[in-house]
Amino acid sequence: KAGVTQTPRYLIKTRGQQVTLSCSPISGHRSVSWYQQTPGQGLQFLFEYFSETQRNKGNFPGRFSGRQFSNSRSEMNVSTLELGDSALYLCASTQKTSGGAHEQFFGPGTRLTVL
Amino acid sequence: AQSVAQPEDQVNVAEGNPLTVKCTYSVSGNPYLFWYVQYPNRGLQFLLKYITGDNLVKGSYGFEAEFNKSQTSFHLKKPSALVSDSALYFCAVRDDEGSGNTGKLIFGQGTTLQVKP
Numbered sequence: 001k002a003g004v005t006q007t008p009r010y011l012i013k014t015r016g017q018q019v020t021l022s023c024s025p026i027s028g029h030r031s032v033s034w035y036q037q038t039p040g041q042g043l044q045f046l047f048e049y050f051s052e053t054q055r056n057k058g059n060f061p062g063r064f065s066g067r068q069f070s071n072s073r074s075e076m077n078v079s080t081l082e083l084g085d086s087a088l089y090l091c092a093s094t095q096k097t098s099g100g101a102h103e104q105f106f107g108p109g110t111r112l113t114v115l
Numbered sequence: 116a117q118s119v120a121q122p123e124d125q126v127n128v129a130e131g132n133p134l135t136v137k138c139t140y141s142v143s144g145n146p147y148l149f150w151y152v153q154y155p156n157r158g159l160q161f162l163l164k165y166i167t168g169d170n171l172v173k174g175s176y177g178f179e180a181e182f183n184k185s186q187t188s189f190h191l192k193k194p195s196a197l198v199s200d201s202a203l204y205f206c207a208v209r210d211d212e213g214s215g216n217t218g219k220l221i222f223g224q225g226t227t228l229q230v231k232p
Contacts, residue, residue: 042225044222050218103149104218104220
């Protein structure tokens, strides 16, 4: 099975621009979660999508948004970029079933640099 | 609120020696705990998880973790460290507050493991 793929791998933007990141989960996985990783704040949860619905949202401003498509692929969007948005954005997929705790499988991440 | 803490920013160990990376947790219900490893410029790789059952959990690459309910700890261990184990290690707990069975993990700050030859 192919792993979680994220595109692009690297991105450079300037302040005020917007950006869209893409994530393709492992085949058959219906849940996609997004995380932001920075040296100062560590790994922080952004949001989770399951069956095209946002199930959870972290403590990020409304500039951060996402969506999930019927094939479980997900995108996240950051508008009006700020310098502090520079980070590694990680996507993770999991096989969601009722009960249990399934591990999340992470993609390689998108490294976003805001100048 | 659910949380995990990794009290050591860095752990240094000689190759061949046993290693321990510490993690303590705080949850309101039953803990679902995970360990992940991250190599430079890579995403996170799953090592092992604790849901219920045996307190000693075995995982990938010879790693294991010991769940201790009374001490609210979930330390990662390996009997004999390899130089290739040098990486950043994260402990995580699933956030079950609210709807439960969520895809939200709360991570510790990470511990850099340095294994010297």
